[in-house]
Structures are given as structure tokens and as C-alpha cells.
Amino acid sequence: MSEPPRAAAPATTVTAGALHRFTRDVFVRAGMPEVDAAVVADVLVWADLRGVDTHGVSRIPMYLRLIDDGDLNLTPSIKIRTETSASILVDADRAAGPIAMTTAMNAAMRKARDAGVGLGLVRATTHTAALGYYTLMAAQEGMAAVALAASMPFMAYHGTRAPGVSTNPLSIAVPGGERGPVVLDMATGVVARGKLVQARKTGQPIPPGWALDRDGNPTTDPQAALIPLPLGGPKGSGLSLMIELITSLVVSNPIIAGALEGEADGHRHRQNGLVLAIDLRRFGDPEVFRSEVDRVIAALKALPRAPGVLEILMPGERGARALAARTRDGIPLPRPIVDELRGVAARFGVGMLPSAP
Amino acid sequence: MSEPPRAAAPATTVTAGALHRFTRDVFVRAGMPEVDAAVVADVLVWADLRGVDTHGVSRIPMYLRLIDDGDLNLTPSIKIRTETSASILVDADRAAGPIAMTTAMNAAMRKARDAGVGLGLVRATTHTAALGYYTLMAAQEGMAAVALAASMPFMAYHGTRAPGVSTNPLSIAVPGGERGPVVLDMATGVVARGKLVQARKTGQPIPPGWALDRDGNPTTDPQAALIPLPLGGPKGSGLSLMIELITSLVVSNPIIAGALEGEADGHRHRQNGLVLAIDLRRFGDPEVFRSEVDRVIAALKALPRAPGVLEILMPGERGARALAARTRDGIPLPRPIVDELRGVAARFGVGMLPSAP
Numbered sequence: 001m002s003e004p005p006r007a008a009a010p011a012t013t014v015t016a017g018a019l020h021r022f023t024r025d026v027f028v029r030a031g032m033p034e035v036d037a038a039v040v041a042d043v044l045v046w047a048d049l050r051g052v053d054t055h056g057v058s059r060i061p062m063y064l065r066l067i068d069d070g071d072l073n074l075t076p077s078i079k080i081r082t083e084t085s086a087s088i089l090v091d092a093d094r095a096a097g098p099i100a101m102t103t104a105m106n107a108a109m110r111k112a113r114d115a116g117v118g119l120g121l122v123r124a125t126t127h128t129a130a131l132g133y134y135t136l137m138a139a140q141e142g143m144a145a146v147a148l149a150a151s152m153p154f155m156a157y158h159g160t161r162a163p164g165v166s167t168n169p170l171s172i173a174v175p176g177g178e179r180g181p182v183v184l185d186m187a188t189g190v191v192a193r194g195k196l197v198q199a200r201k202t203g204q205p206i207p208p209g210w211a212l213d214r215d216g217n218p219t220t221d222p223q224a225a226l227i228p229l230p231l232g233g234p235k236g237s238g239l240s241l242m243i244e245l246i247t248s249l250v251v252s253n254p255i256i257a258g259a260l261e262g263e264a265d266g267h268r269h270r271q272n273g274l275v276l277a278i279d280l281r282r283f284g285d286p287e288v289f290r291s292e293v294d295r296v297i298a299a300l301k302a303l304p305r306a307p308g309v310l311e312i313l314m315p316g317e318r319g320a321r322a323l324a325a326r327t328r329d330g331i332p333l334p335r336p337i338v339d340e341l342r343g344v345a346a347r348f349g350v351g352m353l354p355s356a357p
Numbered sequence: 358m359s360e361p362p363r364a365a366a367p368a369t370t371v372t373a374g375a376l377h378r379f380t381r382d383v384f385v386r387a388g389m390p391e392v393d394a395a396v397v398a399d400v401l402v403w404a405d406l407r408g409v410d411t412h413g414v415s416r417i418p419m420y421l422r423l424i425d426d427g428d429l430n431l432t433p434s435i436k437i438r439t440e441t442s443a444s445i446l447v448d449a450d451r452a453a454g455p456i457a458m459t460t461a462m463n464a465a466m467r468k469a470r471d472a473g474v475g476l477g478l479v480r481a482t483t484h485t486a487a488l489g490y491y492t493l494m495a496a497q498e499g500m501a502a503v504a505l506a507a508s509m510p511f512m513a514y515h516g517t518r519a520p521g522v523s524t525n526p527l528s529i530a531v532p533g534g535e536r537g538p539v540v541l542d543m544a545t546g547v548v549a550r551g552k553l554v555q556a557r558k559t560g561q562p563i564p565p566g567w568a569l570d571r572d573g574n575p576t577t578d579p580q581a582a583l584i585p586l587p588l589g590g591p592k593g594s595g596l597s598l599m600i601e602l603i604t605s606l607v608v609s610n611p612i613i614a615g616a617l618e619g620e621a622d623g624h625r626h627r628q629n630g631l632v633l634a635i636d637l638r639r640f641g642d643p644e645v646f647r648s649e650v651d652r653v654i655a656a657l658k659a660l661p662r663a664p665g666v667l668e669i670l671m672p673g674e675r676g677a678r679a680l681a682a683r684t685r686d687g688i689p690l691p692r693p694i695v696d697e698l699r700g701v702a703a704r705f706g707v708g709m710l711p712s713a714p
Contacts, residue, residue, distance in 0.1 A: 086442060174606070
């Protein structure tokens with residue numbers, strides 16, 4: 001769907017539908033099959049709807065760069081390398097992360113229906129985007145789910161002054177009752193890399209303990225901050241390393257070692273993933289499960305609040321509210337993102353996004 | 358094996374063998390079958406060997422209290438509630454944690470050999486002790502493994518000033534090559550509760566951000582510190598909550614809600630567990646896996662160190678060294694522990710521990 005580009009725009013608000021069509025059309029014009037482009041658009045726009053702007057359409061230019069560099073394969077032949085009664089190992093052939101991860105989660109859910117638990121391993125994909133999308137797929141089908149992703153080293157390993165591990169994220173979700181599912185989606189860094197990028201753009205000093213500069217010295221200068229620090233020191237970098245070991249090494253596609261050793265292809269973008277689904281129906285009454293989720297949430301929300309805290313939030317609750325508000329009111333896109341997408345629109349001859357009414 | 362009690366002793370060093378016999382004999386005299394008592398002794402003494410003193414024989418008095426209170430069942434009839442091709446749900450009937458968790462991990466490993474992945478769920482056990490013991494069981498059999506445990510609320514949920522969740526721990530282990538397996542075993546609090554207990558004993562002020570006092574105010578006074586704070590605020594308490602949801606609620610034995618609501622039995626000690634084993638042979642060459650583990654460790658250890666850091670450590674490395682040293686030199690037991698164990702020895706007519714030669 002093609003519309004004429006609009007004049008130089010400030011920050012603008014767009015509907016999820018328009019953003020989805022735009023994203024899909026860009027990837028189709030770039031050479032991706034339409035059905036795949038729609039999945040990538042689903043996952044990126046979902047992140048924008050949830051308020052996770054660092055994992056939404058702001059990634060389109062990066063995805064296009066990966067395509068240009070030959071790191072993201074537009075027409076992968078995704079193959080099953082290993083299949084057992086409860087697991088599947090998918091060789092993603094450098095497919096876009098959302099394609100590989102939804103494939104793996106759908107397979108894990110199929111396995112879980114038969115075997116109680118299903119494991120989906122993903123070898124050689126690219127940026128996996130927001131993991132909460134995949135664990136919520138399972139939660140919406142009445143399953144509990146876990147997702148891990150392993151990527152290139154850019155966070156300090158505890159005790160070092162250099163990038164050694166990624167901020168490898170981890171997501172866990174379960175279905176809920178009237179309050180909806182609960183979904184945790186967290187990186188193993190003190191803060192997501194996106195927060196450092198944001199601070200660089202706004203010029204706001206960052207708190208001590210967030211990052212090191214290029215020489216490995218602690219800094220609060222957002223322009224100098226380069227190497228994020230791990231969550232809780234050894235815990236965060238240890239967890240990140242274990243994600244590399246239990247994901248990349250299990251699928252025979254190590255990422256960290258080659259990058260640190262300076263291997264020829266060691267710095268090419270690549271990611272691996274692991275998803276797990278547990279079919280709750282096999283272990284108890286799913287309706288009781290749902291009501292127990294609501295019950296523990298109610299109990300936690302009734303606890304006395306710390307000074308200055310207006311409300312006690314559950315994992316994913318802020319995102320669920322953003323989704324409701326942004327579905328209704330549209331998705332605000334900051335000026336720099338709009339400018340980048342304008343360039344993308346021009347390159348691929350795709351109509352620029354219309355502002356929401 | 359019974360020896361005459363020794364005269365009032367200071368801190369002392371004992372051999373692992375003597376400590377194992379002592380622990381086993383105590384639980385046998387308390388009424389536990391000898392085979393089970395040996396497993397409990399294995400797991401507790403292993404923690405002492407690894408230097409995790411908070412999860413070793415210092416727990417014997419607590420275990421005996423659980424027995425006295427009827428919370429720990431000495432002669433449980435452990436039943437399989439659900440069994441699928443890749444999973445098992447074990448109703449532990451209030452068995453000692455080490456009995457229930459080793460049962461579940463053995464079952465998960467059996468399932469993983471057939472199905473690639475095996476899930477073991479544990480309903481209604483007691484203190485699960487050091488989770489690294491169970492994940493290393495799998496690593497020693499060439500499997501990657503995960504273990505989670507859910508217990509009573511005593512840590513602050515982010516944004517509250519009251520106990521809302523546990524410091525629910527998480528362990529991940531993989532086999533290694535010449536450097537041995539890698540095992541992460543971490544709690545979701547900033548620090549393990551044992552560290553607060555230690556600080557209370559030594560009187561050392563604790564760093565800000567570790568704990569709240571009984572009124573929910575931040576404190577650095579070790580005597581006032583009561584409520585541990587979560588790792589990284591919302592990340593730690595969110596992860597802890599997800600462990601309750603994906604463990605306790607899946608096995609239909611919720612812990613948090615009842616405790617917070619003040620239910621009649623809400624404060625009775627109970628725990629639930631989840632273990633997962635992945636059979637590496639099904640997904641790749643296990644020898645390559647092992648050498649890749651050594652390779653990434655070597656790359657991380659070669660990174661430039663932060664000021665004052667003498668060595669870059671891997672998850673579980675300190676514990677592996679302690680195990681080697683304490684196996685050779687014996688396990689040092691602090692005076693207060695020795696005094697407590699002396700009382701235990703007297704109560705059960707078990708000979709007190711001989712010092713290592």
C-alpha cells in the first residue's frame with residue numbers, strides 16, 4: 001500500500017495498522033516473502049505498541065543493514081536439524097529473528113501438547129527482537145514459556161574492563177486470569193543498551209554503575225558510555241554466559257569465543273535462541289492456575305508501598321497498558337526515527353506513514 | 358558410628374567423610390531411612406565443600422526443626438502425579454528437598470535421554486538446599502540443566518516495603534572440558550539471606566541497597582537488616598515471582614499468595630521445584646561442546662581486568678576450587694556451628710565430629 005511521502009515532519013503519531021503495513025511493505029520491497037514480512041512487522045510493531053521502542057520499528061534500518069551486509073537472509077531455507085518427541089532444533093539459515101523464533105515457539109508448543117514440555121532450539125538467526133512476543137504466544141495458548149537469546153559480546157564480563165558477553169535477554173510468561181498474562185522480559189545488563197543510546201541522544205548523565213567508557217573506566221557521561229555493565233555484577237554476566245552456553249553451544253554455533261578471539265567472521269551479526277513451552281493442562285487445572293495468578297497478583301499489589309511509589313507493578317503490566325493506550329491513541333514516533341523511516345520509505349518507494357487522525 | 362563427645366571446642370576443621378557420617382547418622386537417628394539420610398548428607402556436605410556454608414550442615418538444626426514441626430516428612434510416600442514422554446510431576450509428600458530434587462533430576466535425565474529434553478516438577482518438598490548440586494548431576498552425565506526453587510516470601514517485591522517474594526534461586530549448569538563443568542547458582546536477591554545472617558553475627562555494616570529494616574526502611578545496620586532487596590529492583594523480584602508462577606502454580610501448590618493473605622497454614626514451611634535436563638548428544642557432538650566451553654572460558658579469562666581484579670572467574674569456579682581445597686584440607690566449621698552441632702549430637706546420641714588430623 002503506497003501513499004505519497006509527506007513534507008518534513010516533526011515527531012508524529014501513527015496507527016499500529018499503518019505502521020504494520022509500512023513495515024511489511026518495506027521488507028517485501030527489500031525482497032522478503034510477504035508472509036515473512038508480515039511476521040517481522042507483527043513482532044516489531046508489537047514492541048512499539050508495548051512501549052519497548054528500542055525493539056520496534058526503530059530497528060528497521062538495522063535490519064536493512066543486516067540484509068545489505070548479507071547477514072540476514074531474505075529467503076532462508078529453514079531446516080529441522082534434529083527432532084525428538086519433545087524437541088526440535090531449527091537451523092534458521094540466517095532468517096530474520098521473528099521468523100525463526102515464531103517457528104521455534106510454534107514447534108515447541110506442538111511438542112508440549114504431546115509431551116508436556118517442548119523445547120525449540122534456533123541456530124543461526126539474526127536479531128531476535130522482543131522475546132516477550134514469543135513467550136506470550138504460548139501464554140495465550142494456555143502454556144507457560146521461557147525464551148532465551150544469545151548474541152554478540154558488547155557488555156562487560158564481571159571483573160573485566162572490556163566487552164565479553166552480550167546483554168542476552170530472558171523472558172518467562174504464564175497465562176493469567178482476569179488480569180491477563182504475566183510476562184517478564186529482561187536483559188542481563190543493568191539497563192538495556194537502548195537506554196544508553198537514548199541517554200546519548202538526550203545528553204542526560206547516566207547513573208554510576210550503568211556503563212564503562214571505551215577504555216573500560218566507569219563513567220556517567222552519556223557520550224562516553226559505551227560498555228554496559230552486568231546486572232548485579234557476577235550474577236548478570238554469569239547468567240549471560242550461561243545463556244550463550246545453553247543456547248549457542250547446544251546448537252553448535254558459538255558466538256562469544258570467535259568474536260573475542262578476533263576470528264575473521266567473528267564479528268558478523270548472528271544470534272541463537274532457545275524457547276521452552278510447558279502445557280499446563282498436563283499438570284493441573286488450567287482454570288485454577290489462572291485464578292491463582294490473579295490471586296498472587298492481588299496479594300502483592302496490596303502490600304505497603306515504598307515511599308514515592310504510586311502503584312506496585314507486575315512484570316509486563318506497564319507494557320500491557322501501553323499496548324491498550326497505543327492501540328487506541330496511536331504510536332508516537334520520535335523525530336529521529338521518523339527521519340530514518342522517511343529515508344527508508346524513499347529508498348524502497350514505499351509511501352511514508354500517515355499520521356494518526 | 359559413635360564416638361565420645363569431645364570437650365568444648367573452638368572453631369574446628371573436619372573431614373568431609375566425618376561430616377557426611379555425622380549428618381547421615383543424625384538424620385537416621387531422627388527417623389529417616391538410611392538411604393535418604395545419605396542423600397541429604399551428600400547434598401549438605403557438598404555445599405560445605407564448595408564453600409557455600411549457608412547451605413551446608415549449618416542447616417541441620419533447621420531441618421530438625423522442620424521435622425519437629427511436622428513440616429518435613431521423614432518417611433514420605435513420593436508419588437508420580439503426572440508422567441508424559443518428556444516430563445514428570447512428583448508429589449514429594451514433604452520429603453527433604455535433596456530427596457525430592459535428586460528424584461526429579463534423575464527422572465528428568467531419563468526423560469531427556471529419550472526425548473531430548475526432560476522436565477521434572479516437584480510438588481510439596483522442603484528446603485531444596487544448593488541447586489547447583491542437581492544441575493551438576495546432569496552436567497556430569499553430559500547434559501545441560503536448569504533448576505528453580507520456590508519458597509516462602511521474605512524478600513521485598515520491588516516498590517514495596519514488606520516481604521512479598523522469596524529470593525527464589527536459579528541454577529544452570531553445562532558440562533565442560535578440561536576446566537570442568539560451569540555452574541551458575543544464584544538467588545534473585547541482591548545477596549543471599551545467609552550474607553545478612555553472617556553480617557548480623559559479625560556486626561559488620563552492610564552496603565546500602567542490600568536490605569530493609571522491619572519497618573521497610575532502607576538500612577545498613579546489620580542488626581536491623583531484615584528484609585533483603587531484590588537483584589536490580591524489578592528484575593530480581595520479577596524473576597522471583599515468575600519462578601513462583603512457573604513452579605508452584607504449575608504443581609498446584611501456591612506458596613506466596615497464602616502466606617501474604619495470612620492463611621492458616623500460609624506460613625508453614627514448604628517449597629516446590631523445577632528441573633530441566635537437555636541431552637546434548639541429541640543436538641550436536643558433545644566433545645565439540647566440551648571444547649567450546651573451554652574455548653569461551655579461555656577467551657573471557659584473557660580479557661583486560663578491571664583495577665584491583667586479580668583473576669576473572671567463571672560461574673562456579675570459586676566453588677570448584679573450594680571443593681578441591683576442602684576435600685584435601687578439611688572443612689572449617691565456625692564455632693557457633695560447632696556448638697549447634699554439639700547440641701544436635703547430644704540430642705540424638707551421635708558421636709561429635711572428630712577434628713581433621
